[in-house]
Amino acid sequence: MLEASPRFGTPRRTAPPVDLVPAVEGTLTEFLDGQISALGDVDPALGRFATTTRDLVLARGKRLRPTFAYWGWRGAVGPREPVGPVLPALAALELMHTFALVQDDVMDGSATRRGNPTAHRIFAGQHRDAGRLGDPEQFGVTSAILVGDLCLVWADQLLARAALPTATLFAARAGYDRMRAEAIAGQYLDVLGEAAPGAWSLERARLVARHKTASYTVQRPLQFGLALAGRVEADVAAVDEAYDRYGLAVGEAFQLRDDLLGVYGDPVVTGKPAGDDLRTGKPTALLMLAHELADPAQRAELARDSAGPVARRAEVIAETGAVGRVEALIQLRVAEGVEALADAPIHDDARAVLTDLAVTATHRPT
Numbered sequence: 001m002l003e004a005s006p007r008f009g010t011p012r013r014t015a016p017p018v019d020l021v022p023a024v025e026g027t028l029t030e031f032l033d034g035q036i037s038a039l040g041d042v043d044p045a046l047g048r049f050a051t052t053t054r055d056l057v058l059a060r061g062k063r064l065r066p067t068f069a070y071w072g073w074r075g076a077v078g079p080r081e082p083v084g085p086v087l088p089a090l091a092a093l094e095l096m097h098t099f100a101l102v103q104d105d106v107m108d109g110s111a112t113r114r115g116n117p118t119a120h121r122i123f124a125g126q127h128r129d130a131g132r133l134g135d136p137e138q139f140g141v142t143s144a145i146l147v148g149d150l151c152l153v154w155a156d157q158l159l160a161r162a163a164l165p166t167a168t169l170f171a172a173r174a175g176y177d178r179m180r181a182e183a184i185a186g187q188y189l190d191v192l193g194e195a196a197p198g199a200w201s202l203e204r205a206r207l208v209a210r211h212k213t214a215s216y217t218v219q220r221p222l223q224f225g226l227a228l229a230g231r232v233e234a235d236v237a238a239v240d241e242a243y244d245r246y247g248l249a250v251g252e253a254f255q256l257r258d259d260l261l262g263v264y265g266d267p268v269v270t271g272k273p274a275g276d277d278l279r280t281g282k283p284t285a286l287l288m289l290a291h292e293l294a295d296p297a298q299r300a301e302l303a304r305d306s307a308g309p310v311a312r313r314a315e316v317i318a319e320t321g322a323v324g325r326v327e328a329l330i331q332l333r334v335a336e337g338v339e340a341l342a343d344a345p346i347h348d349d350a351r352a353v354l355t356d357l358a359v360t361a362t363h364r365p366t
Contacts, residue, residue: 023083024066027091028057031158052122053147057098059114064361065093065221072225072243075350076232086228088161089172093221095155100183102148106141107191108276115271119144168230175227179220186212193283200283202292206252209285214251222247235345242344246354249337253330253362259284260326263314275310290322334358
């Protein structure tokens, strides 16, 4: 049994539940190998395309979405229910996550993800190496979009393999569809913010965080797990409300941490370039707070069209006090999330792990 971290103590890294991550990855590997074989039988180039997609899915990752879904499910069904029937549904969340990452990297023009080249960079490199006609960069972008589409289709197929009653699968699918729609809506607002920064505000940046990240990272996976539980003795409405409040708060804190890492994180640790948000002028909560707190000279240095280096803009953000304010907001949202579970009618082992995850997921170095 994992012990809960102190609510405001020094965070410690939490191991996922025993064997969950290997089980999810094993489920993914078996499924993806079958898809590679099927596409390879059509044409060898399709087999290679599917293999590259598989490698992107299985690249190192935290597997947070299946983990939150698992504990959302476990909180309702208790410690003894076998996980096998729901494993395909949990693993499907990683395919959806890959879809979101690949599309996000295309939109942001990111060079690396999880310490490796992004999908569009990989396919552009394959184009060059093969000496094909046309623009390698365009081929890379087009291929990456198709990877994202394929992952979304595969996620549907894998979800359908969960060995659950039809009514339970339908209920889980409704939540899954809502999660997908919210993630796409949040992504659009994220793109819109870069194109219309003057119309943005701190509250709108937090709205993006809630839809783009909180929804499909914590909030909806927890509720997805609850739906996978089917008929249970627990007060489902009360559990759903607790998961909703916890997931929204912890998910927003997760995105706020990501905003900080996007500016101040070590690329060797995070696997992503530092400063991309500043280069593109993405109106994150961190940047919006910095603008609110900045004096006129600092605001000029923070402007998107500033000729100053990214490193200097990062220094200015820190000088405004925005970093400290974001850290305080993370702590507040984590505390609100933990409080939401205090009296929730869920099993104690799930409460303990989710309390721990609220801290560790939002104080991560990557």
